[in-house]
Amino acid sequence: MTASSVSLRHLILGLLTQKPMSGYDIKRFLKSLSWLIGSPSFGSLYPALRSLLRDGLVVESGDPNQNKRARRIYRITEAGEGALRGWINQPVAPDASLKSFVMRLVLARCFPRAGLVAHLQQRRSQVTMHLATLEQVNRAADDKIEWGQHLALGYGVTLAAAELAWLDSTLNQLLQSLPAEVGQEERVFSES
Amino acid sequence: MTASSVSLRHLILGLLTQKPMSGYDIKRFLKSLSWLIGSPSFGSLYPALRSLLRDGLVVESGDPNQNKRARRIYRITEAGEGALRGWINQPVAPDASLKSFVMRLVLARCFPRAGLVAHLQQRRSQVTMHLATLEQVNRAADDKIEWGQHLALGYGVTLAAAELAWLDSTLNQLLQSLPAEVGQEERVFSES
DNA sequence: TCTCCCATGTAATATGTTACATGATTGT
DNA sequence: ACAATCATGTAACATATTACATGGGAGA
Numbered sequence: 001m002t003a004s005s006v007s008l009r010h011l012i013l014g015l016l017t018q019k020p021m022s023g024y025d026i027k028r029f030l031k032s033l034s035w036l037i038g039s040p041s042f043g044s045l046y047p048a049l050r051s052l053l054r055d056g057l058v059v060e061s062g063d064p065n066q067n068k069r070a071r072r073i074y075r076i077t078e079a080g081e082g083a084l085r086g087w088i089n090q091p092v093a094p095d096a097s098l099k100s101f102v103m104r105l106v107l108a109r110c111f112p113r114a115g116l117v118a119h120l121q122q123r124r125s126q127v128t129m130h131l132a133t134l135e136q137v138n139r140a141a142d143d144k145i146e147w148g149q150h151l152a153l154g155y156g157v158t159l160a161a162a163e164l165a166w167l168d169s170t171l172n173q174l175l176q177s178l179p180a181e182v183g184q185e186e187r188v189f190s191e192s
Numbered sequence: 193m194t195a196s197s198v199s200l201r202h203l204i205l206g207l208l209t210q211k212p213m214s215g216y217d218i219k220r221f222l223k224s225l226s227w228l229i230g231s232p233s234f235g236s237l238y239p240a241l242r243s244l245l246r247d248g249l250v251v252e253s254g255d256p257n258q259n260k261r262a263r264r265i266y267r268i269t270e271a272g273e274g275a276l277r278g279w280i281n282q283p284v285a286p287d288a289s290l291k292s293f294v295m296r297l298v299l300a301r302c303f304p305r306a307g308l309v310a311h312l313q314q315r316r317s318q319v320t321m322h323l324a325t326l327e328q329v330n331r332a333a334d335d336k337i338e339w340g341q342h343l344a345l346g347y348g349v350t351l352a353a354a355e356l357a358w359l360d361s362t363l364n365q366l367l368q369s370l371p372a373e374v375g376q377e378e379r380v381f382s383e384s
Numbered sequence: 385t386c387t388c389c390c391a392t393g394t395a396a397t398a399t400g401t402t403a404c405a406t407g408a409t410t411g412t
Numbered sequence: 413a414c415a416a417t418c419a420t421g422t423a424a425c426a427t428a429t430t431a432c433a434t435g436g437g438a439g440a
Contacts, residue, residue, distance in 0.1 A: 008427085018341070024391055031287070032329045035322035036348050038289040044428050046393060070436080071391065095223070097230040099291065105344040130227035137224045149210070152297040155358055156228050162354030166347055200399085216419055236400050238421060262408075263419065 008040055008048045013057060013084045014107030016076040020061045023049050023072065033106070037099045049074060057083055084110055092119070094126060098159075117174050124167045131160040200232055200240045205249060205276045206299035208268040212253045215241050215264065225298070229291045241266060249275055276302055284311070286318060290351075309366050316359045323352040 015026055023045050030039040040048075049072075052058045057080035061073045076084075088110055092100070101123055108116055138153045207218055215237050222231040232240075241264075244250045249272035253265045268276075280302055284292070293315055300308055330345045 022391075023393095032325055033344065033348065034287045034289060035319070035326075035352070036290055038291070039287075041429055042392075043394080043430070047427090050393090095226050095231075097226060098228055099230070102344060102347065105347055106341065108343045109339065109341075127227070133224055134227075147301065149298065149301075151300045151362065152225065152294060154362075155294065155297055155355075156225065158354055158358040159351055160227070162350055163347075166350040170343065170346075214419075215421095219419095233401055234420075235402070235422085239399090242421095 008044060009052055009057075010084065010087050011103050011106065012045075012048060012052060013076055013080050014110055016058060016074060017081070017084070017107075017110055020073045020075040022074065033102065036102050052080070055079075088115070092122065096123075096126070098163075113174070113177075117171065120167055120171050120174070124164065124171070127160050127163050127167065131157065131164070134160065200236060201244055201249075202276065202279050203295055203298065204237075204240060204244060205268055205272050206302055208250060208266060209273070209276070209299075209302055212265045212267040214266065225294065228294050244272070247271075280307070284314065288315075288318070290355075305366070305369075309363065312359055312363050312366070316356065316363070319352050319355050319359065323349065323356070326352065 011030075012026060015021060015029065021029075023042070027039060027042065027045055030037075033039070049058070053060065053074070056077060058074045058076050061075035084107070088104075088107065092104070104119065111119065134153050134156045138150065138157070203222075204218060207213060207221065213221075215234070219231060219234065219237055222229075225231070241250070245252065245266070248269060250266045250268050253267040276299070280296075280299065284296070296311065303311065326345050326348045330342065330349070
C-alpha cells in the first residue's frame, strides 16, 4: 500500500550480512517480526532470492546436497554488500512509515555507527512531527470526528510516545559509546 | 509486502461511513496516519474509487459542478455498507500486522460495540503472544545475534508493551460503557 | 504407513508505485 | 502574472498474494 522504500531485496541482503541463510530461514526470522512489518509470502521471497542470485548479489553457498529439493543456503557477495551500502546511504523519505523504519533497523549493523545515530535522530524528529500532527488532528475536530477516529489517533499517539522514549534511550546508549571510538570502530561496513 | 487483509477498498468504504469525501480528502486524512500505515498513492486511490463506483458500493454525490476537473464527492451506498459489514464480520488472521490492526481501528465505528471489544481482546492476546516470541528470540540467541537485530527486537518489545497498555486502558473504558446499554446501543451498524 | 513440518518453486492474478499530464483556484 | 496548492486521471512498470505442486525427513 505504501512505498516500502526498502524493498524485499534490500531486506534480504541485510539479513544475509549476518550469516548465510536459506529462504525458509529468512521467512522464519521475518515471521518473528510479522507483528510490526508483516512477513513476505514465499511467492515473493523465492523469486526475490532468484533475482539476487541472477544479479550476482548473492551466491549459493556450499551445501553439498544431491537432492533436487534441498535447502539452498545463500551468502551475500561483495557486489551485494556494495548494493546494500549504496542503498543505506541514500536518504529516507520524510514520511517514511514505521514499517520502513523497522526494516532499516534490522539492517542497523550495516550502518556505520555515526550513520545509525543520524538515522535515529532523523527518525526522532519525524516522529515528533507526526505526533504533533496526530494531536492536532485529534483536537481540531474533537466533536466532529467520530470516536472510531479518536481511537485510531489515540493509538497512534500512544505508540509515537513510546517510540520517542525508545529513541531517546537508544540514542543515549549509542552516543555514550561513540565519542570514544571515533575513527577506530567508526565504520562497521565501510571498507574491508 | 504482507497481506493487508484489509484492502484499500475496504478502508475507503469505512472512511466514507463518516461523511462523504473526495479522493483528495481521503488521501489527506490517510496522510495523517502515514506514520503508522503509510498512505496510498493517487495511482491506487483513484482507481480504487472508480472500481467502488463501478460496483455500486459508492455513488458520486451532489456537487453541482460543470467543470471536467472538479471535486468528486463520494458517498457510500447501502450495498457498500453491506460489503463493509460482511468484511468486518470475517475473522482476522492470527498474525495480523500492526498496519492491518490500525486499519480496522479506523473502521471502529462500523463495528457493533461488542464486536469491537472482541476485536480488541483478540488483538490483546495476539500482541501478548508476539511479545513473548520477541523476547524469546531476543534471549535465545543473545550473543549469537547481532546488535542490529537486538535493536529491532528491542524496538518491537517497547512498542508491544505500549500497545498492551493502550489496549488495557481502552478495553476498560469500553467495558464500563458496555454493560449498561447491552441490547439497546448494542448495534451501531447492524440494521437500519 | 500416515501425517506433519521442512523446503522450494511457479503461474495467474491483483495491487501498488512512478512518472506523467491536465486544469482550477487561491494567495502574493 | 506567477507560484503553490487543490484535484483528478492514465499508462507502464514493479511487486505482491494466492493457490497450487513437488518432494524429503521425522516421529507416531
